Amino acid sequence: MIAEWAHLALILALPVAVMQALSALSPAGMLGWSGGFRQNIVRWSALFGAILTSLAFLGLVLAFISGDFSVKTTFEHSHSAKPLLYKISGTWGNHEGSILLWVLILAVFGGLLALRKGAASRQDLQVRALGVQALIVIAFLAFTIFTSNPFERLLPAPIEGRGLNPLLQDIGLALHPPLLYFGYVGFSITFALTVAALLRGEADQAWARMVRPWAMLAWTGLTAGIALGSWWAYYELGWGGFWAWDPVENLSFLPWLTGTALIHSLMVVEKSGALRVWTLFLGVVTFVLAILGTFVVRSGLLTSVHAFAVDPSRGVFILAILGLAVIAAFGLFVWRAPQFKPGGGFAPVSREGALVLNNLFLSTGAGVVLLGTFFPLITEAFGQPLTVGKPYFDATFLPFMVPLLLLMALGPFLPWRQARFAAGSGGESEAGPKRRRLRLRPARGLLTLLVVALGLAALVITLLSWQSQPRLTLTIALAMVLAGWLLGGGVLTLLQRVQASGSLAKVTLLGWAVSLAHAGLGIAVFGLIAGSAMVQERTVNLKPGDEAEVGHLTFRLEGVRETQVDPAAGRNYISAFADLAVLDRQGGVQMILSPERRFYPIRQDSTTEAAIHVTWLGDIFLAFNTQAPDGGFIVSLSWRPLIPWLYFGCFLMVVGGVCGVLGSWRRLARMSS
Amino acid sequence: MNTNFLRMAIFVLGAVAIVLVGTLLWFGLSSQRNPADFPTSTSIQPDFSAFGQGRALPGFEDFSDIAAVRAGVEGPFVVNFFASWCQPCRLEHPYLLEFGAANPGRLIGLAYRDDPINAATYLTTDGNPYAAVLADTDSLNALNFGLTGVPETYVFSADGNLLFRSPGPLIGALKSQFIDAWAAAQK
Amino acid sequence: MMTNQTRPILALLCLAVLTSLMTSFASAQTVNEIRAKALYTELRCVVCAGQAIAESNAELAQDMRAQVTVLIAANKSDAEIRDWFVTRYGDAVLMNPPLKPLTLALWFGPLLIFVLGAGITGLVMMRAQSRLVEKER
Structure with missing residues (x-):
């Protein structure tokens, strides 16, 4: 019965969205409504639509929890023997449910935009943005209802479900899609506000201030989603890889790159009104890339380890949405762009100049990733299949990131408009007379930092040059210096803000945001370099009692044990553990780590659960691959230095993002009250 | 006039780009392709240098020659x-x-x-x-x-x-x- | 004064470099092991969805890895080993597509994108500069 009500709520949300779009976007005077009345109608339909969609989603979650297998989605993707947590996450662990989640986030964000009654000056912008948002909701609601209805029924109702893909039965993967969608769909609000600005022919500083919290919110969700996905790949796939340049990964990375550019260019618009045409372009592009990502994932267009159920008719539907969004938004953009007057000027060496370069490198990076991801499809269309993999992206994408990271540490110290170190107004809230002194210190600090960093690089190179790979050593050393430079820049940014405001407690949220995000990236880069270039790894065939050495570690296989299926304990799989002892120098057992292989009898499928021992210096990463024909056990043993710092860095970036959301939100509230 | 010309040019270029990309994505969808399959081709000739090397099946004639x-x-x-x-x-x-x-x-x-x-x-x-x-x-x-x-x-x-x-x-x-x-x- | 500011950063930097030293000192792999590992990442596992043979447990990926070590032991160069697989599987077996007329756009596209972007950036910067000068006049 719940499923029926939920289905009804979902269907009702469609006319509500249509009404929202019509009343928001119809020409003024046609309906004979006053501005305030129109605003209220639009706002209330957005809120009502958000409630209806939430009810529909809640209904599906309840169907999963209660095991209502008369719902086809539940039957195919759930099982009564599954733990409660994974019953819930199973709701979005399949195509229909995940699309419903997409629509849910879309509608809820629309509701949030409608929640606050915009100030009179922003009323028209809010109404039109809600109208655009309603159009997106209509498109995806129609997609859900007509091609991927999660409430399709089965008669008679089966007694038991078909279980869940074992790879999805995992905490990382339970949280990864909602966060990723949070990011993807968050950019629908920046898109709606952008298109509304294009419709009005006006994108002023107040507009930028309004977009910023939403852009930051989406960026934060996307960052967390990507990091979580990478962490999942790291511990679950058993190879210790965290980024494979897989098409599906790339497609989540694309809106991240342009979204990061957007956050930075919005600052320029808010400060001086410059770069607005470019910023509007980014606002459109970022969400278009998010739809593109959804399209590729849901249609199975490109080769990916992330296999999803594929249905061409669904692909055609999203392709149509994508095409409409692109044609309408870019058509409007090209039509309106010349009307926007250029904003304030700035010198090449200035905060604005640095932000422009940031946009150049990020957009180039996005262009490269887009080219590499879709190139195999192009050559395949000409009958010449090709593979474009990790080595290509490493070689073409990373070079553009080096200047970006170099600039990143410097950017926050440059004054707006003009670059003379002794002049101009700098941070968010600086006192006048102190400026001159404050300006000098970070500059000298950075120079010192550079000298020291280069000295350390020289040291690392000499110390490591006895190794057989001088080129690799050099690259690692330089990359480490770059990461140190970046981290230093982030910390110095914070110190500068502390000095400017007088105490740590007085640093603005936006000051925290930039420091944490930049320092976090620096820390993540340390982990990234070490975790990809400095890994010590061996795959060996061991019999119980055998020892193997990897780097500074010695392992001994103590034995292999098995556990059986135990529904009571929430275990619907058979496990085999390889107990590996980590030995100290005297041969004593330091600890025992047990990588696991799981076999799921219901799906006839197996997964690897790596055993990871996390330390400050790095991870001991063990995976149990398989049993060898000779009776031995094949395990891969590795030492992965600094990896925890990659995820700690990402965590700092997310915290920085949250600070950015709150800070820019507070500023918006202050400025508009 | 200059702006109008530029605008038209961008429109035309944009339209061409959209049609091309759309066709490509359409191709990706409509053909009977499974992107996960490794492309095989008859233009690549197998190498017979090790042909016949292998182990005989027990009870079957030995062809390891x-x-x-x-x-x-x-x-x-x-x-x-x-x-x-x-x-x-x-x-x-x-x-x-x-x-x-x-x-x-x-x-x-x-x-x-x-x-x-x-x-x-x-x-x-x-x-x-x-x-x-x-x-x-x-x-x-x-x-x-x-x-x-x-x-x-x-x-x-x-x-x-x-x-x-x-x-x-x-x-x-x-x-x-x-x-x-x-x-x-x-x- | 200034050292007060830079000291924590110096400390952090030293820590990072030291950890990197400690972790990379640990063992020296043989040249052949390093070569094999690099080649594993350059060859595509033909039964997997776009993964390199380094990242797959599939039977064919194991076979291909074994063949790489056999060829290295037979004193073949990296290029010869790549060719060995290309003649049997075609260009698609390489994770890194070869430079041919067909892939010119792929390999020079990034540069082109950058040059184009840099040109626009230069233009934007020049205009912004002239607006600044105008305003200050």
């Missing part, structure tokens, strides 16, 4: 990779039996990554369609033939040119393509 294998093969011939552990192989097995009986001496089997004992048991219980069969124990023949999975079947002309390859079991569309290719090879 190139001359012996080739001697049994005059005219066009077919090479089929299979394994006793491979479920899709069982789908095409009845047809292979039929084909082997109708074309004596033309079908060569290579057991991929299979224990010779298991392969022998499989062929004894389910029937042996092959004129000559070996276990490709070190997988050298598999790599030399550009194998992308089992079962995979290769049709060669009398002079050893690859005419057709079936990257999956000989059932449905692949089976009828195989029959056509074999008919063409006879000519």
